[in-house]
Amino acid sequence: MDIGFLGLGRMGQAMAANLVKAGHTVRVWNRSPEAANGIEGATRVATAAEAFRGDAAITMLADDAALRSVIVEGGLLDGAERPAVHVSMSTVAVALARELAPIHERAGVAYVAAPVFGRPEAAANAALNIVAAGDDAAITKVQPLLDAMGAKTWRFGSEPSAANAVKLAGNFMIVSAIEAMGEASAFAEGHGVSKAALLDLLTNTLFASPVYKGYGALIAEDRYEPPGFTLRLGAKDIRLVLAAAEGAGVPMPFASVLRDNLIDAISHGDGERDFAALATVAARRSGQS
Template identity: 75%
Template structure:
């Protein structure tokens, strides 16, 4: 397929690599031009409009503001040449997802929301879990692209915003696990038991799930750099979840507590570290971490 890809952060670059390896013709664009360097097999273009055309255009941008600036304010949906399908893989708000679906419908451009679960190393292996929602026929048409980038595509109906709600719910559950491990480690360390020893036990028995095992290992080793997913982006996602929850009349008291911890971590200079560095907040509060 002839594909345009917009957004070349660590995730985007890895996803482009999978598309190229699967034999797709991929044009790439990023707001910072140097991001396209070293992407063998992909064709850099000089404008977002050159990427937003062909059989499909994929966007993997950092947040609502970036996606709105490039797609909506950039006038791409009014351009003479537009893609046969827009596949939005960014983690964005439910509100923006609904706006984008309506805007695309008016423009006559099919739209699918397909955010992903997985870190850059999973993207490099094509092992992402992709959460897709939109017209069934369009998801089927996008299958060669989704299959190249992910291990499985999980479908959540015809309304694109549902995929974004699922993504925000999943990220809330992940950061809740990190918060729980951070608090538990601070507790046992106050009683003479190393947090690493606690996590070794629990992540190999009661909590032997990928989220606990992977993030537990990072917390135990205090390995928060380089960031696979920056803490400040995690804070953004929890904020988006709370906004969507308030709009729907759904209380999320623990999400509010986690948000405050993330704000505290950012204030302490951990915003660019991996979001597992949230565990440092509990250590600081207990007096066992001074910096």
């Protein structure tokens, strides 16, 4: 397939590279052009418009503001050449997804929301779990692209915003797990028990799942750099969770606690460290660091 890929952060670079490996013709664009240098076999283009055409265009942009700036304010949906399908793989607000769907429909471009679960190493190994929602025929059309980037695609109906709601629900649970491990670790160390020993036990027995094992290992080793996913981006996601919860009239009191603890971590200089650094908040409050 002839595709464009917009947004080449650590996740986007790996995802675009896997599309090239799968034999697709890939045009890549990023605001910082040097990000495209390491994607062998892809064609670097100078403007977003050159990428936003073909059989499909995939966006993996940082946040709501970036997606809106490039796609809507950048006038890409008004261009002479437009893709058949736009696959938005960023973690963005439910409200933005609801806004984008009719705009794409008026432009004659199918809109598929397909955010992902997985850190950069999963992206590099084409092992992402992809949450897709939108027109069923459009998802089927781009399924070969999703298969090249992920281990499995989970479909959640015809309304694109549903995929974003699922992604935010999952991210809320991930942050909750990190917070729980941080508090449990501080509790154990307060009683003379090594957090590494505690997390080794729990993440290999009661909580033997990828999130607990992966983030638990980082917490046990105090290994927060280099970041696979920054704490600042995690804070952005919790803000999106709270906004979507308010919009649906759903109280999420623990999400508010997580937001405040993330602000605490950022205020102490941890914003660009790995997401797992949220665990340092409980340790610092208990006088352990």
